[in-house]
Amino acid sequence: MANYQNIARLRPEVRQFIRNRRWVHRGDVIFYGPNIRCDAFSTDAGGFRHSRLGEETLSVADCVKRDRYGLVLGPSSVYGFGLAGNENTMPSLLAERFGFPFANIGLPEGNSRNLFSILLGLIARAPHPPSAVVHISGGDFTNFCYTAIADPMLGSPNLKQIKMVLEERGGRPPAEQQMPALLAFTSLWIRAITELCAANKVPLVLADDTTFFEKPEPSAIERESELGKPFNAAQERQFETHKRFVVEYHTRRKAVAGKLGVPLAGPGKTNNIGFIDEFHYDAEGTRALCNDFGNALEPLLK
Amino acid sequence: MANYQKILRLRPEVRDFVRNRAWIHRGDVLVYQPSVDCPAFSTDRSGFRHSSFKGKQMSLADCLRHERYGLVLGASNIYGFGVTGNESALPSLLAERFEFPFANLGMPAGNGRNLYSLLMDIFARAPQRPAALVYFSGGDYSSFCKTSLCDRVFGSPSRQQVDAAVKERGGNPNAEAQLPALLAFTSLWTTAIVQACRQRKIPVVLGHDTTFFEKTQANDLERQSDLGKAMNATQERQFANHRKFGEAFYNRRRNVAKKIDVPLAGWGLENEVGFIDEFHCDREGTRLLADSVAETLEPLLQGAASQPELTATA
Numbered sequence: 001m002a003n004y005q006n007i008a009r010l011r012p013e014v015r016q017f018i019r020n021r022r023w024v025h026r027g028d029v030i031f032y033g034p035n036i037r038c039d040a041f042s043t044d045a046g047g048f049r050h051s052r053l054g055e056e057t058l059s060v061a062d063c064v065k066r067d068r069y070g071l072v073l074g075p076s077s078v079y080g081f082g083l084a085g086n087e088n089t090m091p092s093l094l095a096e097r098f099g100f101p102f103a104n105i106g107l108p109e110g111n112s113r114n115l116f117s118i119l120l121g122l123i124a125r126a127p128h129p130p131s132a133v134v135h136i137s138g139g140d141f142t143n144f145c146y147t148a149i150a151d152p153m154l155g156s157p158n159l160k161q162i163k164m165v166l167e168e169r170g171g172r173p174p175a176e177q178q179m180p181a182l183l184a185f186t187s188l189w190i191r192a193i194t195e196l197c198a199a200n201k202v203p204l205v206l207a208d209d210t211t212f213f214e215k216p217e218p219s220a221i222e223r224e225s226e227l228g229k230p231f232n233a234a235q236e237r238q239f240e241t242h243k244r245f246v247v248e249y250h251t252r253r254k255a256v257a258g259k260l261g262v263p264l265a266g267p268g269k270t271n272n273i274g275f276i277d278e279f280h281y282d283a284e285g286t287r288a289l290c291n292d293f294g295n296a297l298e299p300l301l302k
Numbered sequence: 303m304a305n306y307q308k309i310l311r312l313r314p315e316v317r318d319f320v321r322n323r324a325w326i327h328r329g330d331v332l333v334y335q336p337s338v339d340c341p342a343f344s345t346d347r348s349g350f351r352h353s354s355f356k357g358k359q360m361s362l363a364d365c366l367r368h369e370r371y372g373l374v375l376g377a378s379n380i381y382g383f384g385v386t387g388n389e390s391a392l393p394s395l396l397a398e399r400f401e402f403p404f405a406n407l408g409m410p411a412g413n414g415r416n417l418y419s420l421l422m423d424i425f426a427r428a429p430q431r432p433a434a435l436v437y438f439s440g441g442d443y444s445s446f447c448k449t450s451l452c453d454r455v456f457g458s459p460s461r462q463q464v465d466a467a468v469k470e471r472g473g474n475p476n477a478e479a480q481l482p483a484l485l486a487f488t489s490l491w492t493t494a495i496v497q498a499c500r501q502r503k504i505p506v507v508l509g510h511d512t513t514f515f516e517k518t519q520a521n522d523l524e525r526q527s528d529l530g531k532a533m534n535a536t537q538e539r540q541f542a543n544h545r546k547f548g549e550a551f552y553n554r555r556r557n558v559a560k561k562i563d564v565p566l567a568g569w570g571l572e573n574e575v576g577f578i579d580e581f582h583c584d585r586e587g588t589r590l591l592a593d594s595v596a597e598t599l600e601p602l603l604q605g606a607a608s609q610p611e612l613t614a615t616a
Contacts, residue, residue, distance in 0.1 A: 025467040027415070027456025028330045113329070114456075117415055121455040124490055153423035154329025154416075160466060165327045185329075188426050 002277040003226035010221055011276060013084035016040035023159065029114050030158045031107060032079065040084040049079050051091040053101040063103035064126040070094060070102035071122065073115040073193070074136030075143075077209060079106030080286065082276035088283045090134070093290040098301065100131065109143040111155045112189030119196060129200040132301060134293050135193050138209040140186040141249045142279060145241040148175040152184035175241045182245075183252045190253070194260045203300035205293055206257045208250065208266035212278040213242050215271055227278055239278070265296035304579040305528035312526055313578060315386040318342035323383075325462070331416050332460045333409055334381065342386045351381050354389035355403035365405035366424065372396060372404035372434035373424065375417040375495070377441030379511055381408025382588065384578035390585050395592035400603065402433060411448070412441040413457045414491025421498060431502050434603060436567075436595055437495050440511035442488040443551045444581055447543035448536075450477035452484040457491075477543050484547075485554045492555070496564050505602035508559050509595055510552070510568035514580040515544040517573055529580055541580070567591075567598035 008015050022033030031047035042050045044059030051058050063069040072078050072091045080089035091102035105118055123129050143156040150156050157165040166172055197204040212227045230236040250269050257264035266289055273285035310317055324335035333349040344352045346361030353360045365371040374380055374393040382391035393404035407420055445458035451467055452458050459467040468474055499506040514529045532538040559566040568591050575587035
């Protein structure tokens with residue numbers, strides 16, 4: 001993604017994320033490395049980034065022990081790749097606003113099926129169900145853009161399976177043939193998350209998350225970071241797929257949210273927020289998004 | 303597994319399964335190769351083995367189009383690895399008995415989470431909800447025994463991911479330390495599957511599938527096939543896990559069934575079932591298990607039939 005040499009020069013704190021990036025399997029699902037501690041961020045024993053409430057640093061396990069807690073489900077943008085300070089991530093900003101902790105359930109390319117599984121496990125095992133859930137399904141789409149492969153029930157292969165999967169198929173299928181499967185996948189599992197929250201009377205907001213590609217005009221630092229410029233053939237394909245299908249993806253997500261009667265918050269198809277790389281928000285961008293999520297959540301919490 | 307040279311000599315029909323064994327990924331999950339057609343068995347376009355109903359070969363899609371159909375969720379033992387003839391696999395035997403088709407939803411090492419996903423997909427897209435569901439959780443256990451790894455929510459890595467997962471952990475983990483996660487995993491998804499059926503008023507039965515390792519006495523054919531004899535270090539670890547943790551897993555299965563009040567079929571058959579290899583029942587063993595499932599399912603179907611609203615669409 002992007003020109004990471006430039007990014008690391010312009011934003012030195014990003015170096016720590018690159019240095020400490022480690023993926024670990026839990027079952028067939030890729031998680032971040034557990035128990036990482038560096039100046040820019042830290043993760044808990046499950047590989048989830050710590051969130052903050054006031055002066056407290058909280059693991060997922062800490063959050064779910066509380067009488068009142070929220071969950072933010074999503075991909076690496078929720079984890080806050082490149083965003084220094086656990087207190088600057090989405091869950092911490094929502095905690096600051098609402099006064100109770102939000103756990104950071106951000107996985108690498110976290111897709112809705114895997115996030116549903118975590119939510120089901122937490123609801124089944126935690127002493128209380130969450131008081132609020134924000135679900136960001138953008139990982140369904142970005143994962144698809146990496147691979148150009150999707151299954152209507154099981155989504156796209158994970159980051160470590162791509163090579164194997166392409167060998168099985170004798171190459172990469174045309175992305176447009178796979179797009180209906182992606183739309184079916186994201187609809188199925190957004191609906192499953194919504195139904196699970198409804199069954200447990202948990203207020204839910206769906207996020208209309210966005211990327212650099214939907215931004216009409218880059219900022220000076222984004223231009224210097226060469227965001228949007230592919231550096232190899234794989235990125236060229238990935239970026240092309242993203243640009244080509246993003247409207248279709250957003251349109252489907254909006255339709256699903258409308259059908260389910262769940263608020264959809266965020267800038268949607270266009271945005272004017274700041275990015276570190278094409279897919280990860282900077283501190284101001286994260287705060288702007290969280291304002292939208294918080295505004296949608298607030299009436300549900302009253 | 304086992305001594306496959308001997309098995310192939312003793313059971314030549316197994317060759318077709320060995321020759322045509324191929325897995326592919328759907329998303330991050332392994333499924334069987336789709337559209338295989340050989341004398342011993344065939345699979346549909348999604349990689350599910352065809353079941354048989356009134357002499358017809360039924361894909362999953364064919365079953366879902368029927369007004370009344372059942373589903374059997376499980377691992378390769380439900381797929382019927384080594385059992386020749388689609389009509390001899392467990393779902394087909396249930397179809398024969400109840401006179402409506404049962405889809406064979408056996409996935410390679412099919413675990414509770416992935417089978418739950420399959421069920422959610424069917425609930426969302428099928429025109430009618432199933433008339434009955436049978437769930438076998440043996441894939442949770444056999445995957446754990448193979449890998450010595452388990453996560454409380456995501457289970458064990460697939461055979462294609464296990465080397466990477468072991469490397470990440472700096473070597474083979476201590477299976478004993480992972481057992482609580484396996485028990486938590488299997489409880490979570492068994493409960494989720496049963497609850498999903500209950501919400502939709504679908505009669506559900508849990509199947510008690512066992513392996514050769516639970517048998518106290520091998521039969522002649524099993525002895526000649528060297529079942530239970532490990533052929534390499536990986537198998538040694540896998541078989542040792544089976545012998546060590548079977549009681550804990552099966553007791554948990556029984557306790558979960560009791561707790562959520564769902565019938566468990568096949569308990570106590572472990573010595574009567576015959577095996578092709580350590581994990582796959584032979585034809586007679588499959589019929590024995592199918593008969594037990596059918597006896598358990600029958601009163602539930604009669605109960606459902608007496609409530610007309612239960613036959614409405616999903």
